[in-house]
Amino acid sequence: MHVLVIGAGGREHALCWGVARSPLATRLSCAPGNGGIARLAECVDIAVDDFDGIVAYCRDEAVDFVIVGPEGPLVDGIIDRLDREGILAFGPNARAAILEGSKVFTKNLCKKHNIPTAAFEKFTDLDKAREYIQDRGAPIVVKVDGLAAGKGAIVCATTEEALAAAEDILGGQFGAAGDAIVVEQFMVGEEASFFALCDGRNALPLATAQDHKAVGEGDVGPNTGGMGAYSPAPVMTDEMCQKTMERIILPTMRAMEQDGRPFKGLLFAGLMITDRGPQLIEYNVRFGDPECQVLLARWQSDPLAALVAAAKGQLAGYEVDWSDRAAITVVMAAQGYPGDYGKGSEIKNISGAEAIAGVSVLHAGTKLGTGAEGDKILANGGRVLGITAQGSDIRTARGRAYQGVDAIDWPEGFCRRDIGWRAVAREEKAEQEGE
Ligand code: AMP
Ligand code: GLY
Numbered sequence: 384m385h386v387l388v389i390g391a392g393g394r395e396h397a398l399c400w401g402v403a404r405s406p407l408a409t410r411l412s413c414a415p416g417n418g419g420i421a422r423l424a425e426c427v428d429i430a431v432d433d434f435d436g437i438v439a440y441c442r443d444e445a446v447d448f449v450i451v452g453p454e455g456p457l458v459d460g461i462i463d464r465l466d467r468e469g470i471l472a473f474g475p476n477a478r479a480a481i482l483e484g485s486k487v488f489t490k491n492l493c494k495k496h497n498i499p500t501a502a503f504e505k506f507t508d509l510d511k512a513r514e515y516i517q518d519r520g521a522p523i524v525v526k527v528d529g530l531a532a533g534k535g536a537i538v539c540a541t542t543e544e545a546l547a548a549a550e551d552i553l554g555g556q557f558g559a560a561g562d563a564i565v566v567e568q569f570m571v572g573e574e575a576s577f578f579a580l581c582d583g584r585n586a587l588p589l590a591t592a593q594d595h596k597a598v599g600e601g602d603v604g605p606n607t608g609g610m611g612a613y614s615p616a617p618v619m620t621d622e623m624c625q626k627t628m629e630r631i632i633l634p635t636m637r638a639m640e641q642d643g644r645p646f647k648g649l650l651f652a653g654l655m656i657t658d659r660g661p662q663l664i665e666y667n668v669r670f671g672d673p674e675c676q677v678l679l680a681r682w683q684s685d686p687l688a689a690l691v692a693a694a695k696g697q698l699a700g701y702e703v704d705w706s707d708r709a710a711i712t713v714v715m716a717a718q719g720y721p722g723d724y725g726k727g728s729e730i731k732n733i734s735g736a737e738a739i740a741g742v743s744v745l746h747a748g749t750k751l752g753t754g755a756e757g758d759k760i761l762a763n764g765g766r767v768l769g770i771t772a773q774g775s776d777i778r779t780a781r782g783r784a785y786q787g788v789d790a791i792d793w794p795e796g797f798c799r800r801d802i803g804w805r806a807v808a809r810e811e812k813a814e815q816e817g818e
Contacts, residue, residue: 384447385411385446386446388450393675394452394453394669396746399413412427432455438464457669458530460477483530486535487505490503490565490567492638499630500664504566512566529559530560533607574656576612580693580703582692584696584699585699588627592615593612594611596610598720599799605721607720610802612673612677613777630661649668649669649693650666676710680706681706682703710771711777713769713798715766728796729793736791739783745769772784778807
């Protein structure tokens, strides 16, 4: 099977890593890929939104299966286009990708089907939004309806902040994505990410993870795409996973099917674990980045076979085997990220990190040098590497990941030193209590 992965991030490197170990894959391509993916796959210079280019490549190179990484092309209908061309692909079509494409759609679906989520109201009119915010008071959360590259949720500690956020969004700061806003109740709890593989009708729970969105240690500072993740998420006990399936994932699958929008692909629920159980914060319609890296590290059976089964509507009775070891990814980013950062600095001794037992280096924003510099790895983005490690528990995995970080010679990069702190604190507490 010739497999084409669409995307260029750490998530896509992890997907290529999973596909490359499948006996089903006879050829692997990635559009456009990055410096690390280039070691596993043929990287083809086609942008993720160039649907004509992607279809032409699939035809010319006899691609059998396409895996779409990022949300943008999914929301814009890449799966619909590939379906029309008769090319098998993994991901939701545009009608189903609306679960990530419109927060208003998802919140209304939750309301209609009693799926637990924060109480909310939708606004297109600023005066009405102001009135509601004044009435409810802070803390409160203001969200852009459409896609906003992870920057569309503003958690406001004061009414003034919320009023300013509503003004900015409805005033056009996010373009058409911000024509509507959702204003919702602030939820208290611990966050977790829950992943389910879906075939339109069936949903198969995968492993859980937790990420660190804030740039700073202690989870402070501006939000990023994710500075690190680990799996499993200790807060997601078997009971909590079961509640998530029963109260959130399965009702969503049924509602989408009834609405003529059967969901195929990866459904990623961002959850708040509250004292009333799991509440939905938001849906994403693709693997998380860097959550995908830790999932693929723990995925023991053939990931490609599972994604093909999902795309073909054959998940009934399907099982995925997971390693019971823990996995962690520490993201190394270019200094300045998530603000302005430089590109082009050389990253040395990645092989030294990879020589450590249990450590893999998954690339995000990297590229290979050109000409005589072809063997150099250069920084080419904000998030640049994901040092991924496994171990018997999060603490062991984390120790290895930071050994990997320390082996890498890249003065222009930085990472958070506390990835996994919640899980490590839990492990330490359990150990003390056990003594
Ligand atoms: P979202 O883009 O909807 O995933 O939101 C980004 C982040 O904002 C989440 O990961 C939470 O940390 C926070 N957040 C969003 N909605 C809420 C809420 N209703 N209550 C508390 N925190 C929230
Ligand atoms: N790491 C969060 C996301 O991929 O949306």
